[in-house]
Amino acid sequence: xxxxxxxxxxxxxxxxxxxxxxxxxxxxxxxxxxxxxxxxxxxxxxxxxxxxxxxxxxxxxxxxxxxxxxxxxxxxxxxxxxxxxxxxxxxxxxxxxxxxxxxxxxxxxxxxxxxxxxxxxxxxxxxxxxxxxxxxxxxxxxxxxxxxxxxxxxxxxxxxxxxxxxxxxxxxxxxxxxxxxxxxxxxxxxxxxxxxxxxxxxxxxxxxxxxxxxxxxxxxxxxxxxxxxxxxxxxxxxxxxxxxxxxxxxxxxxxxxxxxxxxxxxxxxxxxxxxxxxxxxxxxxxxxxxxxxxxxxxxxxxxxxxxxxxxxxxxxxxxxxxxxxxxxxxxxxxxxxxxxxxxxxxxxxxxxxxxxxxxxxxxxxxxxxxxxxxxxxxxxxx
RNA sequence: UGCCCCAUCGUCUAAUUGGCAGGACAGCGGUUUUUGGUACCGUAUGUCUAGGUUCGAGUCCUAGUGGGGCAA
Numbered sequence: 001x002x003x004x005x006x007x008x009x010x011x012x013x014x015x016x017x018x019x020x021x022x023x024x025x026x027x028x029x030x031x032x033x034x035x036x037x038x039x040x041x042x043x044x045x046x047x048x049x050x051x052x053x054x055x056x057x058x059x060x061x062x063x064x065x066x067x068x069x070x071x072x073x074x075x076x077x078x079x080x081x082x083x084x085x086x087x088x089x090x091x092x093x094x095x096x097x098x099x100x101x102x103x104x105x106x107x108x109x110x111x112x113x114x115x116x117x118x119x120x121x122x123x124x125x126x127x128x129x130x131x132x133x134x135x136x137x138x139x140x141x142x143x144x145x146x147x148x149x150x151x152x153x154x155x156x157x158x159x160x161x162x163x164x165x166x167x168x169x170x171x172x173x174x175x176x177x178x179x180x181x182x183x184x185x186x187x188x189x190x191x192x193x194x195x196x197x198x199x200x201x202x203x204x205x206x207x208x209x210x211x212x213x214x215x216x217x218x219x220x221x222x223x224x225x226x227x228x229x230x231x232x233x234x235x236x237x238x239x240x241x242x243x244x245x246x247x248x249x250x251x252x253x254x255x256x257x258x259x260x261x262x263x264x265x266x267x268x269x270x271x272x273x274x275x276x277x278x279x280x281x282x283x284x285x286x287x288x289x290x291x292x293x294x295x296x297x298x299x300x301x302x303x304x305x306x307x308x309x310x311x312x313x314x315x316x317x318x319x320x321x322x323x324x325x326x327x328x329x330x331x332x333x334x335x336x337x338x339x340x341x342x343x344x345x346x347x348x349x350x351x352x353x354x355x356x357x358x359x360x361x362x363x364x365x366x367x368x369x370x371x372x373x374x375x376x377x378x379x380x381x382x
Numbered sequence: 383u384g385c386c387c388c389a390u391c392g393u394c395u396a397a398u399u400g401g402c403a404g405g406a407c408a409g410c411g412g413u414u415u416u417u418g419g420u421a422c423c424g425u426a427u428g429u430c431u432a433g434g435u436u437c438g439a440g441u442c443c444u445a446g447u448g449g450g451g452c453a454a
Contacts, residue, residue: 009416011416013416084417088418093417093418093419094417094418095417095418096417096418097416097417098417099417100416100417125416149416151417152416152417192415192416193416194414194415194416204417204418258418258419259418259419260418260419260420261418261419261420262419262420263408263409263419263420265408266392266408266409267393267407267408268392268393268394268406268407268408268409269392269393269394269395269406269407269408270393270394270406270407270408271394271395271406271407272406272407273406273407273408274407274408275420276419292420331417331418331419331420332415332416332417332418333415358420359419359420361418361419363418364417364418364419365417
């Protein structure tokens with residue numbers, strides 16, 4: 001019996017999470033986080049958060065638990081949205097949802113819950129936590145391999161995990177819907193949410209153009225035969241320069257593009273599609289390669305700078321000079337990839353993949369696992 | 383300002399002896415996905431202009447226009 005604050009998002013997952021906690025005998029409080037209030041950038045005609053907030057309220061009423069709406073849109077803008085702009089500006093591809101969990105849900109929101117006298121904060125994430133014999137807490141993948149959301153929790157630390165509960169982590173998505181329906185929960189059949197957490201689906205290019213300036217530059221296609229692809233240098237971007245290929249079009253700013261991107265280049269007439277292979281925000285050049293087998297699209301290793309290396313389970317941290325065979329994913333829902341991690345002398349991390357990885361976008365998180373246990377993560381340099 | 387080639391969706395191209403103008407890429411729409419991106423499905427759009435021959439012209443003929451080449 002504990003006091004638990006549940007982050008009700010207005011979706012099925014958090015709804016059932018609240019119901020389950022209640023059934024387990026806990027005192028449950030529903031809290032809806034409002035993280036965005038600018039409807040001008042979302043796709044839906046009407047304000048999506050109002051509908052979600054109403055659904056959360058309905059669920060709370062159905063369960064008979066106290067309910068509150070908490071406005072975190074100010075901090076969300078400062079900590080997530082502004083960071084996003086800064087990252088894109090610098091030519092990297094951020095992951096706002098990972099930051100949202102680290103900075104908002106399991107920081108400010110958690111703090112607010114503790115203020116309410118809560119012992120724990122619960123969310124509808126498909127993930128599990130397990131207490132280890134040494135007192136540490138392990139973060140495990142959700143039981144449903146199709147919905148596992150541990151990736152988005154990869155930046156949490158032990159303090160945060162110690163206050164976190166994931167009541168639906170043992171369930172499969174269909175079971176969640178079934179259980180929700182069995183309990184008459186109003187959101188049982190509600191469509192899964194997509195896009196930025198709590199903002200909804202946005203047109204990212206439009207969103208970015210609110211802040212980032214338009215700056216025309218050239219799109220340079222570099223052939224697969226270019227010598228530079230042959231021996232990638234660890235920790236460094238491809239040694240590209242404009243003369244390595246030929247200009248095939250114009251873009252409106254290299255910072256709007258991300259590695260691996262196909263759409264939006266507006267260059268046609270090719271036998272195979274063009275993919276972004278690299279961006280150079282200094283020279284304002286977008287480099288592209290033709291076909292999904294293009295050598296520039298694959299990297300055998302990635303580098304995580306010392307300041308970006310984060311171990312969720314500190315006792316598993318590699319010491320300088322140590323190596324370990326683990327499994328890594330570099331994007332949500334990617335099947336785990338075999339890789340060897342090595343802690344370098346400067347405390348940065350080297351990840352060597354068994355199979356070269358496609359479309360490694362600097363700024364995205366590499367997340368390493370030992371089986372179902374998420375051990376750590378870090379934003380990739382190159 | 384003589385001669386010879388070429389001209390098809392936005393782009394690159396295909397179309398037997400004259401017989402429903404097709405594809406790829408780009409675009410647009412949708413599906414999948416709590417990041418970016420990817421993937422998948424579905425779609426609109428074209429025969430340079432003006433005449434002529436023919437039942438029928440992208441295809442043959444004439445002229446024009448535009449681009450390329452030879453000739454200086």
